[in-house]
Amino acid sequence: MTAKPRPTYSAIAKSAGVSEATVSRVLNGDSRVNPERTAAVLKAVDQLGYRKNRAATALASGRTGLIAVVIDDDLSIFDDPFWGTVTSGISRVLMANHLQTVLMVTAVNNVDGPVAHYLESREVDGAIFFQLHKDAMVRKLAKAGLPIVITGSPHTDADLIFVDTDNFGGGYAATKQLLNRGCKKVAIITGDIETTAGHQRLDGYNQVYRELGRVPAKSLIRHGDYSYESGQVQMRHLLEENPDVDGVFACNDLMALGAIAAIEESGRTVPDDVAVIGFDDSIMSRTSRPQLSTVRQDIAALGEAAAQLMIAQLNGEQVESRIMPVELVLRESA
């Protein structure tokens, strides 16, 4: 319980025979310090087991060494492993750069709420946001000069920095694959198209038709909400209105599984009667029967990229948003 008196600059300065200012310079990588003195300081640091006091550094320098990861309450991280994976990718990269990850699970809609205040107070050096429905708060913070990265494309093309999966490319590849394997009538069950991801996947689907000089019938486009149930319900509608539908791109794996259930309950088989492709390459895509063909995104890499863009910003570098590639994974359902 009795804490050993932790060494401070004063102890190191004494031990190394230099001033505290020099200790500070060495520890902050100031290259102008005389090599011998640098060595002496480093040796003292090592011998004394010195460790910087982050609070003192923060107070004096104005930098906290903390990056917030803000997750909207609505996002049900509760059932979705997606966010956890992104976050661990972020954390890994941040830690390697001596930054800590502050997790905030909260309502992000309030431009004037506690989170906004916290971030404005500069209690963190930057903030990484997860896909948001409303980006008013983020834009305000960005305008105030807080380094920001968004995971997922923002709605407005403000000059916000973001990283995202190639949703358009994924939707395109999935749809194309269905046509390539011989499907004549390919439908889509979209996710929440209020989100950019949902919208972009649909755009990819439409693009395939466009390149063929065709336009998909309205009845082939059904809107789900990423839930299993919505996949099942929308598939039933599809089969009713288009008994000859023979290919479906469901915008996530969960809906794809719901769709498969609906297809099988109608007496049809997958993929022979109707081929199905999902999106995410979640565990379920491997455990389901038939195994699901799907669009794989490297989620951890998405988080790592977000962290890297943050670090680049902190270093004052000019940064650009990044779109991460996807990969079509073919299993049994298509």
Place this chain on the structure above:
Amino acid sequence: MTAKPRPTYSAIAKSAGVSEATVSRVLNGDSRVNPERTAAVLKAVDQLGYRKNRAATALASGRTGLIAVVIDDDLSIFDDPFWGTVTSGISRVLMANHLQTVLMVTAVNNVDGPVAHYLESREVDGAIFFQLHKDAMVRKLAKAGLPIVITGSPHTDADLIFVDTDNFGGGYAATKQLLNRGCKKVAIITGDIETTAGHQRLDGYNQVYRELGRVPAKSLIRHGDYSYESGQVQMRHLLEENPDVDGVFACNDLMALGAIAAIEESGRTVPDDVAVIGFDDSIMSRTSRPQLSTVRQDIAALGEAAAQLMIAQLNGEQVESRIMPVELVLRESA
């Protein structure tokens, strides 16, 4: 980009006509301050839009307002929504108590690694650990006086504070249910029994047999590793060695699904020939066919409890470990 000069104690003190010490007392809830002065300070705080500088507070008080959540690298949070859910429960409660959550995804085995140093350096006020295989580091930190809570039972019964699901009770209830529904020969596919959770679920299974004055045949106890594949493989072994097995408690939902696959590929049906119960009540338990009967644990509540125990410790209260109740959810598989 030009930051407006943020107000400090000096501005509030001036505006309220009191000393900075009094401002500090009011803001820290010191009840001895004269009510009128308190009101004056609060008014000034409000008018000036004052917000405390956490770094300064930390430096002066020694308290950082930060709680670390340490997640072992091995735990594949990558595919498991469990940890994300626990973490969001923790974060919610911590935020409500003006504490921030610092996420550390890292290797926890090293008693002398960077994480240990970070935590020892008191850059956080406390640490919440997730289920660990080796608790040497945690014990060391606890001995050094760092407030600690563990999510999941520790291996040694050191006096570490922890919160855990009632794994024993869950295993007991699942096994009991299988017998109650008429199963004569109930097997178990365990999870990693190097973990306490895995071990306790098995203990619950054994206890049911014990109360019946019976001992399960060795061949009825198969060890999986929580993966779908292990559930499938172990179930095949079970069916081979015990063709008349008619009930299986799989220690998580994923293995239960693997087991169902093996049962069906053998030409048997679930639950008529073999009833199956899983553990977790994950999404998959609802999306699978047949829908899975399982043991539900309130994962977010687990995180909330962990945070509450941490806060109690910070308040100097005497705290005791908590075991959270589980609930048997019966669907189609048993």
Place this chain on the structure above:
DNA sequence: CTGAAAGCGCTTACAG
């Protein structure tokens, strides 16, 4: 390249 000194914005004995 280096040091003395002021300062970052709070908290907390110490007196009264």
Place this chain on the structure above:
DNA sequence: CTGAAAGCGCTTACAG
């Protein structure tokens, strides 16, 4: 109940 003052452990112009 309140204030003056010292101090928390760093960083950073300013001189030299």
